[in-house]
Amino acid sequence: MRSAVRKVGKHFPTAIISGRSRDKVFQFVRLNNIYYAGSHGMDISTPSVSFYYGNYKHQTRTIDEKIKVMLQEITRGIKGAMVEDNKFCLSVHFRCVNEDNVVVLKEKVESAMKSYKDFRISEGKEVMEIRPNINWDKGLALQYLVDTLGFENSTEMIKNIGRGFPIVVSSTPKETEALYSLRDPIEVMSFLISIAKWKKDCGYKKTSLFGMFRRLIR
Numbered sequence: 001m002r003s004a005v006r007k008v009g010k011h012f013p014t015a016i017i018s019g020r021s022r023d024k025v026f027q028f029v030r031l032n033n034i035y036y037a038g039s040h041g042m043d044i045s046t047p048s049v050s051f052y053y054g055n056y057k058h059q060t061r062t063i064d065e066k067i068k069v070m071l072q073e074i075t076r077g078i079k080g081a082m083v084e085d086n087k088f089c090l091s092v093h094f095r096c097v098n099e100d101n102v103v104v105l106k107e108k109v110e111s112a113m114k115s116y117k118d119f120r121i122s123e124g125k126e127v128m129e130i131r132p133n134i135n136w137d138k139g140l141a142l143q144y145l146v147d148t149l150g151f152e153n154s155t156e157m158i159k160n161i162g163r164g165f166p167i168v169v170s171s172t173p174k175e176t177e178a179l180y181s182l183r184d185p186i187e188v189m190s191f192l193i194s195i196a197k198w199k200k201d202c203g204y205k206k207t208s209l210f211g212m213f214r215r216l217i218r
Ligand SMILES: O=P(O)(O)OC[C@H]1O[C@H](O[C@H]2O[C@H](CO)[C@@H](O)[C@H](O)[C@H]2O)[C@H](O)[C@@H](O)[C@@H]1O
Pocket: 017, 018, 019, 020, 084, 086, 091, 093, 095, 124, 125, 126, 127, 129
């Protein structure tokens, strides 16, 4: 998969946008030719900029250590629950918590977070995301990348099509906004290899990217 992403990054500006910390995503992916946006898009690096943090004031952590300690205390009392530090946001995982305790955990976290108006809670896949209460998310991070960091071709593409080419990855049918779907990581990998090869061979100006998408995915 890494080699497939590297190939795509060679032919298209490529970004990985995640709720996880940027460092963690980089540890998984370990490629220098792509953009990374961690902490739900709050922490962005470009391929040309050193990945490592400098000692700059604006890079100080926004997550109050007090909140982390408080959430760790809550999860300690509930079997299977755990807190993950995503640098500019926190996750409270409940995948391994039994059903009855999930309700208890959610109530405790929601109640404790009531005193922290600068933070909000959103829910992911068996995870509560504790995020700064700012108007920023993965979608806005994508828009920022498209508008400012050398994704000019994508801007054109997204404008032309209206919504780009959203693809959901799921082995079962799902209600989503995505226009296309792939079943699993294996299909994702062959899709990535195909678009990189397609761009290498002919470039999207010579043939329709839309047509290519239609051929490659459902
Ligand atoms: O934005 P994403 O890249 O989709 O990140 C969202 C969360 O991903 C991780 O949690 C998810 O994967 C875990 C297994 O690795 C799973 O246990 C959990 O239920 C999933 O939600 C990550 O650990 C979280 O911090 C992210 O917020």
